Amino acid sequence: MINLAYKDIKYSFTKFIITAISVGILFGIVIIMIGVYRGMIFDAKELVKDIDAQLWVVQQNTLGPFAETSKVHEDLKDQISYQDGVKYAEGITFQNMQMKNSYGAFKVMLVGYDPLGKISPINPNKIIAGRPLKKEHYEIVVSAKTHYKLGEKIKLGRDYYTVVGITKNTVSNGGDYLMFVSLKDAQILQFTYSNERIRSDEARGIKGGNPHLVNAVIAKLKSGYNAKKVAREIENSTHKTVFTKDEEIKLLLQRVIKKSSKQIGMFTAILIIVSIVIIALIIYTMTLEKIKEISILKLIGISNFKIIKMIMQETLILGILAFISGNIFAHFMADKFPKRVVLEANDAWTLFIVIIVASAFASVFGVYKVLKTDPSEAIGG
């Protein structure tokens, strides 16, 4: 038997491959867009997961510390640690900063935590060089992507900080790199004003120095306690707002990235529709290019079935090749994106099914053209 699709593809191989790769790049972009969307959600949760505290105690009636600014006194941690069910509590600060080094300017989130405390926001598995903070001053741990090296001195505020540890895959909820300093240093950096302001305050008799504020108090629970229940109890006794880990993650997803993820979701949906239209056009054009051959085949007595099979098979092969090249393109490009792109096999397969269904649908135009073609067109003109 003679497979017409195979023969036709073989005959115009280069053209077919180029077409498939072009469509593939389009799919690749779709795959990356989905990956960016997944990456956003992934990043949003990552820091809260790394910190791994069951409770987040923040300023009353705020959605802090990420969705809204929250300030609480550092002493709150002592009050929280005496609550029934609480094992440890620690203060923590978060601050966005602009950094600049020989690799360029970038945004970081500065996390302040007590190096001598019981809860470390650094996931120990993510330290790829050096160690976590040990001293109460002038040490810093950075995300590898900041390109700072171990032992390097970084100027923050008025002081120099020595890089003692490097972490991988640590990001803020917005996908920015992280830098960790001691709580005391972080408080100075976040809550004290400029030098001029401090001097003028001192001149007026206002005592400067560390204001002992934090953005949140995080707590770990003793085993056997229900986080939700403890949270509500603390809220009643302290006039603070308390979120469990799950509530904090939900808050991040709903308040912080909802709009941008929706934006990307819509963009991806449009891109998928555009890709389908383009495949349909390509199939239709491919059919039109063969219209002479199709009318000859019909003229000598080849059945519609065989001709439609040719169109359908070519469409399917085009779809499969485009899918494969799209995935290769996406995996190749994903690393080059500044923020996380999460390529999930499930998403790829879902897209594959969409492509196959869409291709079959797209080939309807080609099939319609086949059915409409008059065999006498072959000999006319």
Add this chain to the structure above:
Amino acid sequence: MNDIAIKVENLVKKFGKGENEVTVINGANFTLKKGEFAALVAPSGAGKTTLLMMIGCVLEPTSGRIEIGGEVVYDNRWTIKDDRALRRKKLGFIFQAHYLIPFLDVEENVSLLPYENGEKPEVVKPRVKELLDYLGVGDKLKNMPSELSGGQNQRVAIARALANNPSIILADEPTAALDAKRSVDVVKLLRKIAKEKEVTIIMVTHDERLLPYCDKVLTIVDKKIEVKEHLEGVII
């Protein structure tokens, strides 16, 4: 019993509508028996291709009746269900141009219809080779049409028309692209096939030298068919 291969009655073909209406064939009548080899000779634009396409169930007549191999295919409207099946089982077409499929090689072009008819490769392959050998292109089996000359392609196209063992061959100037020697060879081959396999052939030609090989000469006069039988000097 019934040895009528083609029977055409009061066949009319008009193109266009209203003011633009042109009548090309107006009441054609003729009959060809099995194994008859007929030439169709008429000036350009007289309606030769139109007539062949109507007999081949490709072009719909305006009115009349067509019978092929005892089966009425047209009686003021199509009376067959599957014109495509009729063509691939019973008819062979040769056109003015070769109309080979460019993405199939010579062997595949010729084998396409036999395979479509469900024949096995072990039967098809030797027959195709034999046909191509006979037509002098047996060494081109694996070549693409684009690699062959116009005359070679035309011979491949003739092989394709014969490959499905048709009972009727409709040939529209099959020798137009061939030199005199090849033209005579092809016509001799067509005659041999007509006689040995009882295949009825209508061959459109402008080449008078080929007429002696035919049993009948059909002409289109006043939009009707005139038949001259038992030509003098038929070469057998």
